Amino acid sequence: MATKLTQSNGAGWAFALPGFGLMVVFIILPFFFAFALSFTNQRLISPNPTAYVGAANYRQLLGVGTITLDPLRDDAGAVQRAADGSPAYPRLREFTRANPDYPQLDGMREWFSFGRGESRTFVLARDVVFMKAIVNTVIFVLVVAPLQGALALGLALLINQRLRGINLFRAIYFMPVVVSIVVVSLLWRFIYSADGGLLNNMLTGLSFGLFTPVDWLGTPSTALGSIIAMSIWQAVGFHMVIWLSGLQTISPTLYEAASIEGATKWQTFRYVTWPGLRNTAVLVLIVITMQAFALFAQIDVMTKGGPLDSTQTIVFQAVDRGYGKQDISGGSAISVILFCIVLTISLIQRYLTRERT
Amino acid sequence: MATINPDNHGLRLILRYTVLTLIAVIFVFPLVFMVMSSLKPDQQLLADTSSLRAFLPVGDISLNNYVAAFDRAPVGLFVMNSVIVTGVTVVLSLLVCSLAAFSFVFLNWRGRGVILSVILATLIVPFETIAIPLLLIASKLPWIGAEGVTIGWLNSYRVQIVPFIADGLTIFLFVQYFKDLPGELIEAARVEGASWPQIYRRIVMPLAGPVIATAAILKFLVMYNQYLWPLMVVQQESYRPVMVGLQYFFQLNRAWGEIMAYLSLITVPVLAFYLFLQRAFIASIASTGVKG
Numbered sequence: 004m005a006t007k008l009t010q011s012n013g014a015g016w017a018f019a020l021p022g023f024g025l026m027v028v029f030i031i032l033p034f035f036f037a038f039a040l041s042f043t044n045q046r047l048i049s050p051n052p053t054a055y056v057g058a059a060n061y062r063q064l065l066g067v068g069t070i071t072l073d074p075l076r077d078d079a080g081a082v083q084r085a086a087d088g089s090p091a092y093p094r095l096r097e098f099t100r101a102n103p104d105y106p107q108l109d110g111m112r113e114w115f116s117f118g119r120g121e122s123r124t125f126v127l128a129r130d131v132v133f134m135k136a137i138v139n140t141v142i143f144v145l146v147v148a149p150l151q152g153a154l155a156l157g158l159a160l161l162i163n164q165r166l167r168g169i170n171l172f173r174a175i176y177f178m179p180v181v182v183s184i185v186v187v188s189l190l191w192r193f194i195y196s197a198d199g200g201l202l203n204n205m206l207t208g209l210s211f212g213l214f215t216p217v218d219w220l221g222t223p224s225t226a227l228g229s230i231i232a233m234s235i236w237q238a239v240g241f242h243m244v245i246w247l248s249g250l251q252t253i254s255p256t257l258y259e260a261a262s263i264e265g266a267t268k269w270q271t272f273r274y275v276t277w278p279g280l281r282n283t284a285v286l287v288l289i290v291i292t293m294q295a296f297a298l299f300a301q302i303d304v305m306t307k308g309g310p311l312d313s314t315q316t317i318v319f320q321a322v323d324r325g326y327g328k329q330d331i332s333g334g335s336a337i338s339v340i341l342f343c344i345v346l347t348i349s350l351i352q353r354y355l356t357r358e359r360t
Numbered sequence: 361m362a363t364i365n366p367d368n369h370g371l372r373l374i375l376r377y378t379v380l381t382l383i384a385v386i387f388v389f390p391l392v393f394m395v396m397s398s399l400k401p402d403q404q405l406l407a408d409t410s411s412l413r414a415f416l417p418v419g420d421i422s423l424n425n426y427v428a429a430f431d432r433a434p435v436g437l438f439v440m441n442s443v444i445v446t447g448v449t450v451v452l453s454l455l456v457c458s459l460a461a462f463s464f465v466f467l468n469w470r471g472r473g474v475i476l477s478v479i480l481a482t483l484i485v486p487f488e489t490i491a492i493p494l495l496l497i498a499s500k501l502p503w504i505g506a507e508g509v510t511i512g513w514l515n516s517y518r519v520q521i522v523p524f525i526a527d528g529l530t531i532f533l534f535v536q537y538f539k540d541l542p543g544e545l546i547e548a549a550r551v552e553g554a555s556w557p558q559i560y561r562r563i564v565m566p567l568a569g570p571v572i573a574t575a576a577i578l579k580f581l582v583m584y585n586q587y588l589w590p591l592m593v594v595q596q597e598s599y600r601p602v603m604v605g606l607q608y609f610f611q612l613n614r615a616w617g618e619i620m621a622y623l624s625l626i627t628v629p630v631l632a633f634y635l636f637l638q639r640a641f642i643a644s645i646a647s648t649g650v651k652g
Contacts, residue, residue, distance in 0.1 A: 014556045015469025022460030023475055025526035029494065030482050036493035047499060161380060166373075174638045175384045178391065181634045181641060183585040185603040186623050190394050193616055199406035201393060201414060208410060236386070244646045297488045300587050304607060318488045318588075325492035326592045334492035342489040349484045 034342075041336035047329035060336035066129035068108045070098055073122045082121065092123055099127065133337070136308075136315035139227060143234075143316070144295040151235045152287050155242035156280075160272075162243065163250050173247075177240035184237060188304035191233040195219035195305075220306055223313035230301050230314060238294065242287050249283030250276070289352045296345055317341050389415060395628065398425050398620035405617050425621035432612060434597060435622060438605035442626075445520045445601055446583040452525045453579050454572060460526070461534030462560050466546055476535070482528040488588065494523065495592050515596045524583060530575045533647060537571035538564065574644040577637070584630065602626045 041060050045053045074090035075083040083091045095113055098105045111127035114134055118124075128134045162173045179187065194201045197218035206214040219229040253276060261271045299318040302308060308315040308323070317337060325334020392415050397405050399421045408414045429435055463469070464476045498513045513519040541564065549559050565572075587603045594600050600608070609622055634641050 010469065011467050011556070012469045015463050015467040015472060018463030018467065018556070018560075019460045019469075019472070019475065022456045022526040022531060023479065025456065025522070026479060026482060026528070028497075029523035030485065030490060030527075031478070033490040033493040033497055034482075034485055036497065037490060040493055040496070045496065047496060158383070161383070164376065166376065166380075169380075170638075172380045172384055173642070174635065175387055177638075177642055177645075178387055178631065178634070180645065181581060181630055182391070182627055183587075183603055183630075185585070185587050185606055186627050189606065189610060189619060190390060190623055193397075193620070194390060194393070199409055201409045204410040204414075236390075240387070241645055244642055248646050293486060297486050299488065303587075303591070304610075321488070321492055322588065322592070326495060331492060331496050338489040338492050342485065345486060345489070346484065 037335045037338045037342070040332050041339050043332050045331045045335075047326075047331055056332075060332055061340075062129070064130050064133050064333070064336055064340070066111065067114070067134070068111055068127045069124055070095070070105070070108060070127065071119075071122050071124045090121065090123070095125060095127070132308075132312055132315055133320055135312045136317050136320045139314060140296060140298060140316045140318075142227065143231060143298055144292055146231055147234060147295045148288055148291045150231075151239055151242060151291050152284070154235065155239050155287065156246050158239065158243040159246035159250055160276075162247060173243075176243060179237045180240045182237070184300045185304055187233065187237045188301045191229075191236075192220065192305050195229050195233075197221060221310055223311045226306055226310060226314050230305060234295075234298075234301060238291075242291060245287050245290070246280070246283060249280050253279035285352055285355050289348065292348055293345060296341065296348075317344075391627075391631070394620050395624045397617060398624040399423070400425075400617060402615055402617045405620075425615075425617040426625065428615070429609070429618045429621045429625070432618065433605065433609050435605065435609070435625065437597070438600055438602045439626065441517075441599055442584055442601040442603075445517060445586075446580060448517070449521045449524050449583050450576050450579045452521070453527070453530055454575060456526050457530040457575065458534050458565065458568065458572075459560065461531050461538055462564060464531075464535055465538040466559070466564070467556065479528050479531055483532065491588060491592065498523070498593055514593050515599055516594075517599060519593045520586070520590055520599070520601065523589075524579075529648065530579065533571055533575050533578075534568070537568060541567060573640050574647055577641055577644040578648065 042055060042057060043053050044056050044059075072092045074092055077083055085091045099108045099111045101109060108127055111129050112131050114126045114128040114131045116123055116125040158176055162169060162176065197203070197216065200216075200219070202219065203214075203216035207216065217225060219225050257275045257279070258271065261275050266274070297318055298316045299322065302314050302316055302319045303322075306314040308319055318341065321334045321337035321341065324330045324337065396415055396417055397408075399417055400408065401420055401422075401424065404419050408419070413419070460479075464472055498519050500511065501513045503510050503513060503516075503518065513522075545563055546559055549563055554562070585603060586601060587607075590601050590604045591607070594604065603626075606622060606626070610619055
């Protein structure tokens with residue numbers, strides 16, 4: 004291009020500056036601020052000056068420890084048992100409250116425990132809720148990414164048929180994507196509700212009364228699953244569209260060749276369609292994973308992290324701290340942890356796509 | 361698949377349409393349920409959930425829930441706030457991002473390569489990871505207005521608009537599109553003595569219809585559906601947008617009929633807009649998949 008021969012520094016900067024300047028102030032600066040603030044004790048409003056506190060925020064969030072305890076024994080040496088027959092152990096408090104022999108456990112609380120023979124190992128965390136938030140977010144990602152990806156591919160294959168009116172179906176499957184996740188969350192809160200909820204009533208009707216109604220969002224074992232199902236319902240159309248554009252890049256001549264060779268449907272999918280979709284597959288998985296790690300609105304509208312912290316998530320914790328408790332530094336530390344996770348996944352994506360090209 | 365299948369008749373065809381329709385039911389019925397429920401009094405609404413009447417406009421149908429919702433909270437104000445914030449942001453975003461992309465593609469200046477890579481690198485930073493430090497920044501930014509210089513952007517329209525004007529994805533979409541425009545057009549205009557602003561206004565932007573539509577739809581969806589950010593920065597009713605207003609409305613009372621009326625009110629116009637411009641919507645969303 005001839006324009007490359009002539010420098011136009013002034014005009015170039017003038018055109019780019021409004022956009023770049025805004026991005027510096029509102030994206031790049033806060034991004035670096037997150038790192039800096041996470042090493043301080045900054046609060047949203049505070050009379051005290053901000054001070055450097057080193058990695059204290061990270062230690063507070065990520066500190067874990069273990070302790071293995073033998074059951075209490077009576078004078079005869081027999082294991083003492085609680086009312087339900089399980090062995091009784093010394094109280095953890097004795098180790099986690101200012102015990103000079105266990106300084107590393109100071110201030111920790113029980114996260115979970117597992118038994119080995121008579122002794123029992125207790126896993127302690129300084130911030131048990133945040134640990135649960137990480138675990139829940141990872142579960143959410145590990146369930147949603149493959150499931151939503153596969154369902155979206157299934158829908159894309161269905162929609163890729165030459166049928167009269169197929170565009171109508173495509174439009175319908177995509178519809179929930181344009182509805183706000185806040186609207187969807189409130190609507191499903193009603194659908195899931197324990198009394199008079201649509202889902203319970205439908206299941207009762209379909210099973211001729213055999214089904215016992217469930218408090219979907221109020222029970223720790225079903226709450227996260229219910230949010231997962233709803234999230235997939237809302238977003239699957241989005242990924243269907245990405246798969247569909249991948250499918251349409253596969254040359255029809257490959258399908259003709261396959262049908263001349265007498266390939267079955269499964270063989271056609273396995274040896275023609277799937278190899279042509281590899282890059283799309285990586286892309287879909289990454290996009291779903293990134294979106295899934297940012298899980299927030301559903302939680303805020305539907306459960307607020309409950310019941311019993313069974314739906315706590317990383318972003319919900321970041322907001323709860325940074326905004327709710329005005330603890331900007333703690334919220335920033337969580338943001339940095341989240342960013343590191345997301346960055347790792349992007350690097351894995353780069354690696355996976357580079358390998359093939 | 362893409363080839364015309366000779367077996368596509370009779371039973372097979374019916375089977376295919378049956379599968380497609382059953383899936384469509386899963387996607388549509390919750391939304392139908394929402395709209396139908398908004399028309400019914402609470403007592404009937406709850407009773408209807410145990411039968412297919414839940415999806416039908418039967419019984420005592422009226423717009424009473426809508427009237428009650430407007431009485432209970434300033435729903436109209438919330439909608440107006442969202443329309444203002446969304447409209448202003450979309451327009452400014454199209455302008456600012458297209459200008460920047462224009463500069464990256466057509467002008468030759470020192471540092472453009474580096475700056476463009478920095479902008480594209482922001483694509484891997486999810487908003488959720490910068491929201492908390494951004495909250496601190498927004499609470500300390502100065503503003504020159506009618507009352508002189510004030511500190512802090514919380515509780516305003518600008519705090520909902522300005523941070524979202526420039527973003528990497530919109531700039532990226534414009535850059536991709538501008539790269540495919542014929543460079544000879546711009547050269548010819550330069551030779552004839554046109555200035556850069558003239559080229560931007562008279563030549564490039566008139567050709568940019570499709571990418572403007574794509575970028576506008578994406579920005580519209582993001583802005584209209586904003587939740588996390590306004591939740592943190594807007595406490596005053598007078599600037600509250602619809603999605604935060606919704607959560608607030610829900611906490612006021614649990615009258616499901618009224619809540620469904622509010623949901624329908626803010627969703628049905630978007631759905632209508634979507635169905636009307638369905639192809640453009642789907643194409644825009646598909647184009648976000650290109651990033652990464």
